[in-house]
Amino acid sequence: MTSDIAAILGIDGIATGAIYILVAIGTVLIFTVTRVIFIPFGDIAAFTALTLAALDMGQVPGTIGLVAVLACIAATMEVFGLVRRQEFRKIPIALLYYLVLPLLIVLAVWALIPLAPPLPVRIAMALILIMPISPLLDRIVFRPVADGSVLLLLIISVALHFALVGLGLLFFGPEGVRTEPLTSMSIDIGGIMISGQNILILVAAIAFSGGLLLFFDFTLIGKALRATAINRTGARLMGIRPTRAGTVAYLLGSLMAGVSGVLIAPVNTIFYDSGFLLGLKAFVGAIIGGLASYPGTALGALFVGVLESFASFYNSAFKDVIVFSLLIPILLWRSFTVIHSEEESEE
């Protein structure tokens, strides 16, 4: 291997890793706030790509139906729960959040489609349409078992992923899509061509991770999210609802996953079931970061991306086999240390 090829592989790997960073950081965010290891963020990324592709062609994306159905189920469950607990005064707010807002988003996007808006608007439409899905799934699937063990939540999360793949087939169909390139320019640094797409991916990863850090450091809601992650009981005693913190975390995580979906759609053909490997690799990055540290997660995700890039050079058919085989020892080591520190923090 020449140094030129190594440099190209390295840059590709970093770009791939940056995609994983976006999904992995969302995974860590959700885990620390809700204790759920949310496997379906990969599916959220894939659904965003499929949504954007449909919008590009002026079609109504399957996401519209998906969000509407989920909103109806979540609103029904929430209202039934409130009636059973006789908390009638909370019903209007619940309907606003679980039914009216998602349906307003659906209607707004639906009304915009015939106007054939430009690409940046279509991207914004795809992102805003994808964002309610995880919070609604949280309400439908995880909230009823919120006190369950991490393992139970993980099992449900995996089951949810498979359910989403099925729903993906139902709402988006079996065809693969590739969206139009976001940019066709490229720049030359020291004789090595770097595509604008790769630069865009890096910039987006840095911007969104940095934005999240600023959100944590400078807003009261961001601090409330961190507080919930550090000490749930303490947060509740301050009047911070873990469920609401969870919703904010799901929205942010979905946004990051959605952005990653927008970024890979022009370079990879995305199917309804393409999310799994993306989610799994991001999850591996998150595990390397101990499911707790954001810088560790970013490094872990980059490492997975670079490893994958070099593995695909040696044998592209087996790149995932190579990646996951090499990662098993790291994962074993990390899972022991992660479990250890989890027990310690119990006091």
Next chain:
Amino acid sequence: MSILSVQNVSVSYDKVEAVRDVSLSIDEGRIVTVIGPNGAGKTTLMLAIIGLLRSKGNIYYHGESLSRFDVEDRVGRGLCLVPERRELFHDMSVFDNLLLGGYGLRDRSRLKSNMEKVFDRFPRLRERSKQLAGTLSGGERQMLALGRALMSDPKLLLLDEPSLGLAPLIVREIFKTIASLREAGVSILLVEQNARAALETADYGYVLETGEIVQSGPAADLIRDDKLIETYLGGR
């Protein structure tokens, strides 16, 4: 009228009843203390009042039943628990801990003025406002837990063993603070093993043993009660 009225409350962990048929009430602006030995059920009672544990019986706050309100609702109505375990946000700064204490304030401009008041009360916290809560000493942690609670302008403060594990000098400071909070119009339910300090500070007292109230009366009477002096106040 009483700000809090606990009526025939029982709390169980699985099969074991840790609090049995407890009734007590707190008049507005007063300090009421519940004293009793380790394991009597004091913490359990506090957790039931704030809503972290389910209970049988009735709890009224300003005459309104709390049974339909969860912890966050109760906090939003002006109840505030400083728990035995403190439950600080260890990986966050003193400043951020205090800020989160004021999370529920409708009027966000009060965050700043309340923070100033807390810093005036506990100058040590001002000096250490950038330090992580997890690196504070025991006394400083207790000050932070108290200060964080005060950030929300509580109407009823539930204090679970505020003197636990602290040096005598700091204990005196904490009790001075508690007494001064009454001047500021806060009603307080104070749970303590340090019975003497608690009775000296409080207006009214209850004695809890193995989950049941066995005695009650004005604090000034209890502190002169021969049986209590024998068991809880370390003789004469």
